[in-house]
Amino acid sequence: MAHLLSLRRLPARIMLLVIALFGAGSGHAADTFPNRPLRMLVGYPPGGPNDITARITAEYLSSVLGQQVIVDNRAGAGGTISATILSQAAPDGYTLGLCANGEMAIAPNLRLKMPYDPLKSFAPVSRVGSGQLALVVPVSLTAKTTGDFVAQAKAKPGALNFASSGTGSTAHLAAELFKSMAKIDIVHVPYKGAAPALSDIIGGQVQMLITGYSGVVPHAKAGRLRVLAVTGAQRLKAAPDVPTIGETLPGYAVNSWYGVFAPLGTPRALLDRFQRDIATMTQTPAVIARMTALGIEADGSGGQELAAQMKEEIAKWRKVVEIAGVKKE
Numbered sequence: 385m386a387h388l389l390s391l392r393r394l395p396a397r398i399m400l401l402v403i404a405l406f407g408a409g410s411g412h413a414a415d416t417f418p419n420r421p422l423r424m425l426v427g428y429p430p431g432g433p434n435d436i437t438a439r440i441t442a443e444y445l446s447s448v449l450g451q452q453v454i455v456d457n458r459a460g461a462g463g464t465i466s467a468t469i470l471s472q473a474a475p476d477g478y479t480l481g482l483c484a485n486g487e488m489a490i491a492p493n494l495r496l497k498m499p500y501d502p503l504k505s506f507a508p509v510s511r512v513g514s515g516q517l518a519l520v521v522p523v524s525l526t527a528k529t530t531g532d533f534v535a536q537a538k539a540k541p542g543a544l545n546f547a548s549s550g551t552g553s554t555a556h557l558a559a560e561l562f563k564s565m566a567k568i569d570i571v572h573v574p575y576k577g578a579a580p581a582l583s584d585i586i587g588g589q590v591q592m593l594i595t596g597y598s599g600v601v602p603h604a605k606a607g608r609l610r611v612l613a614v615t616g617a618q619r620l621k622a623a624p625d626v627p628t629i630g631e632t633l634p635g636y637a638v639n640s641w642y643g644v645f646a647p648l649g650t651p652r653a654l655l656d657r658f659q660r661d662i663a664t665m666t667q668t669p670a671v672i673a674r675m676t677a678l679g680i681e682a683d684g685s686g687g688q689e690l691a692a693q694m695k696e697e698i699a700k701w702r703k704v705v706e707i708a709g710v711k712k713e
Contacts, residue, residue, distance in 0.1 A: 418451040425456050425470050425481040427463030432578030433596025437642045438482035441512055444665040459577045462552030463487030471500040475649035484642050486553035489697035493705045494552040496712045502694055507655055508687040509644040510662040515680035516616040517558050517640055518597040520609045522588040530613045530632040537568035544570045546592040547581040558615055558638040559594045560708035565633045585609055598678030620679050643690045659686050
């Protein structure tokens with residue numbers, strides 16, 4: 385009893401560390417965590433692929449944890465604002481982040497100063513899925529294929545604009561790679577997220593956008609924009625009639641990925657619990673069906689695999705930045 389009383393006097397953070405180290409033999413950690421809602425940070429506004437993936441994940445975790453997981457959108461700076469908040473959050477298990485290529489693999493190659501180190505400031509929990517991006521144009525543009533768009537851009541150098549979900553995002557670098565490989569002169573217009581960029585594509589204010597396929601599906605079906613191609617090496621199972629950019633520009637291939645991260649120092653017991661839950665989620669038929677319909681392949685690879693992939697992709701995007709000639713800010 386004396387030991388229990390002394391433990392109760394410890395701060396919450398130390399209590400969780402004690403539980404993680406000694407397992408709390410009777411399953412005390414599982415009984416007490418979580419006892420209040422959790423939040424999941426997302427670096428982009430509602431409506432984009434990151435947000436949709438985060439909401440699918442939060443909904444599932446809410447059902448298995450018995451507490452609501454609230455999606456907290458902190459848009460801006462290619463996802464780095466949200467990632468910075470995550471890196472500074474208390475490592476108590478109540479704050480998670482749904483992060484992607486932009487803030488974890490691309491941003492380090494585009495910024496002179498980073499407020500966090502993708503490889504050292506977080507505890508990777510698990511991948512959630514990977515998806516392709518889509519090359520879209522407004523219906524007012526006459527281009528019906530990727531080749532058409534390239535031809536129009538070459539005919540009028542500097543006259544066409546391309547939107548992105550933010551400088552340093554996967555969408556931005558995917559478009560820069562496209563621009564470089566197609567040898568065209570188009571002007572970058574960054575937005576704070578995919579949703580406002582999509583809005584201006586639909587309105588015809590910008591002429592091209594590469595963004596997550598999941599976010600364009602409803603607009604394409606409604607005839608509000610035109611999908612010219614997807615960015616992966618292979619055509620999407622959910623859209624086999626849509627060609628890849630690589631069919632026009634051989635060698636072009638870009639995929640996006642989404643992963644759950646926690647602040648560095650989050651107890652191992654909690655990280656393992658989240659990882660198990662996400663692994664189960666990505667094997668759940670209903671979740672797989674929802675993700676597949678959005679062009680996302682469910683993938684519950686654990687934290688070690690996610691960390692290894694990040695290291696590889698940081699090196700990959702460094703080469704893309706050099707090829708595209710994008711300057712660090």
